[in-house]
Amino acid sequence: MSLKEEFYNKIRIDLKKDLAVNSVEAVPQIKKIVVNMGVGSNKDNKVFMKEAINELEIITGLKPSERKSKTSISNFKIRKGQVVGLTVTLRGNKMWSFYEKFVKIALPRVKDFRGISKKSFDGSGNYSLGIIEQVIFSEIDANKIVYNKPLQVTINTSAKNDELGLKLLSALNMPFREGK
Numbered sequence: 001m002s003l004k005e006e007f008y009n010k011i012r013i014d015l016k017k018d019l020a021v022n023s024v025e026a027v028p029q030i031k032k033i034v035v036n037m038g039v040g041s042n043k044d045n046k047v048f049m050k051e052a053i054n055e056l057e058i059i060t061g062l063k064p065s066e067r068k069s070k071t072s073i074s075n076f077k078i079r080k081g082q083v084v085g086l087t088v089t090l091r092g093n094k095m096w097s098f099y100e101k102f103v104k105i106a107l108p109r110v111k112d113f114r115g116i117s118k119k120s121f122d123g124s125g126n127y128s129l130g131i132i133e134q135v136i137f138s139e140i141d142a143n144k145i146v147y148n149k150p151l152q153v154t155i156n157t158s159a160k161n162d163e164l165g166l167k168l169l170s171a172l173n174m175p176f177r178e179g180k
Helices: 003-019 046-060 091-108 162-171
Strands: 030-038 064-069 082-091 127-131 151-157
Touching: 003 064, 003 091, 003 162, 030 091, 046 082, 046 091, 082 091, 151 162
Parallel strands: none
Antiparallel strands: 030 082, 030 151, 064 082, 127 151
C-alpha cells in the first residue's frame, strides 16, 4: 500500500480522532512540495546549470523552472533577468511519490543521520529542510557528479499552526529527532 493510500484510508481517520475534529476534511494534509536549488556563484557555468537541471528533473520527475533575478546587484555580479535558481512544485501523485521516496529512502542515506529538527516550521504548519548534497537520492549516480548541489525542500501543509503540522508529518513517518 502506498503512503497516499495509507493516508486517505487510515492515517487521516486516526488524526481525526487524535485532533478531535468533526470531519476528515478538517484534518490537515500536504498541499504541495517545492524543491529549490540555488545556483549561486555557478550562474555562468553552463556545465553546472545543465547538470543541475538534469539532476533536479531526475529527482522530482518534472522539469524545473528557472528563477531569474528581478533586479541587478553589482556586489554579487548579478544582472536583471539572470538565472539564480531552479524550482519544481510537486502536487498530486508526483508529490506523494516524492514524499515517500524522500522519507523512506533519501533521508536515511544522510551520513550520521539521527533525524531532522522539529524547529524548521514557519509558524503556519509548513516545513522547510535544507539538504547539503543531492547524492542522497538513489537516482543520482555519485560517480557522474561534477558539482555538489544543495537543495531546499519545503512541505506546504493545510495545517493552521506548527503543532498540527508536526502531528501530520509525524503521522506520515517523517523521521523527527527525539526531544526538541
